[in-house]
Amino acid sequence: EVQLVQSGAEVKKPGESLKISCKGSGYSFTNYWIGWVRQMPGKGLEWMGIIYPGDSDSRYSPSFQGQVTISADKSISTAYLHWSSLKASDTAMYYCARHDYGDYVIPYWGQGTLVTVSS
Amino acid sequence: QTVVTQEPSFSVSPGGTVTLTCGLSSGSVSTTYYPSWYQQTPGQAPRTLIYSTNTRSSGVPDRFSGSILGNKAALTITGAQADDESDYYCVLYMGSGLWVFGEGTKLTVL
Numbered sequence: 001e002v003q004l005v006q007s008g009a010e011v012k013k014p015g016e017s018l019k020i021s022c023k024g025s026g027y028s029f030t031n032y033w034i035g036w037v038r039q040m041p042g043k044g045l046e047w048m049g050i051i052y053p054g055d056s057d058s059r060y061s062p063s064f065q066g067q068v069t070i071s072a073d074k075s076i077s078t079a080y081l082h083w084s085s086l087k088a089s090d091t092a093m094y095y096c097a098r099h100d101y102g103d104y105v106i107p108y109w110g111q112g113t114l115v116t117v118s119s
Numbered sequence: 120q121t122v123v124t125q126e127p128s129f130s131v132s133p134g135g136t137v138t139l140t141c142g143l144s145s146g147s148v149s150t151t152y153y154p155s156w157y158q159q160t161p162g163q164a165p166r167t168l169i170y171s172t173n174t175r176s177s178g179v180p181d182r183f184s185g186s187i188l189g190n191k192a193a194l195t196i197t198g199a200q201a202d203d204e205s206d207y208y209c210v211l212y213m214g215s216g217l218w219v220f221g222e223g224t225k226l227t228v229l
Contacts, residue, residue: 044220044221045159050216059215097165105170105171105176106210107176
């Protein structure tokens, strides 16, 4: 069974750094792209970016380029989303999701990680 | 920047049929964008319904169908049920490894 398990909720202050994680299991982690999706409170889903754990090739939405960093450690089947300096506007639920380019579908989703940034 | 447009809200009666659409702020949606559709209920992660325009994901009832209508992708729900009341998002593949979500449609069944 394919599973994406994300790290737990975080409460941070503006200016702090943060890295959240997404651990894949039940499939060959290095062979599928993993992406991140933001959902601000009461708002829609926004595609942030994606990484191929096999070679760490990554792509970013223009809206998120330079704002976050996506990385992966294939030795532990885990992808990461990193902020170097959080802002209050980063408060949101973040989902990781496997992207399948053969069928151009996002078939598997993590359970979400709630990030709250408040002074 | 490309905006993927969806109706903000839609209402359907139980048993009725509704078609939600997914367009582009400039240009037409075609199969080359590989439109997919996702359902999200409050507090839950999205669920995949349709991909590559019209392929139902495993376990999705056949009352959900996808198509291209004119210059937009479309999700049709035939025989709507109360538990279809959700937010629906389309996603388009824009090339170069980039994807874009639509703004989402809140569907009410009443």
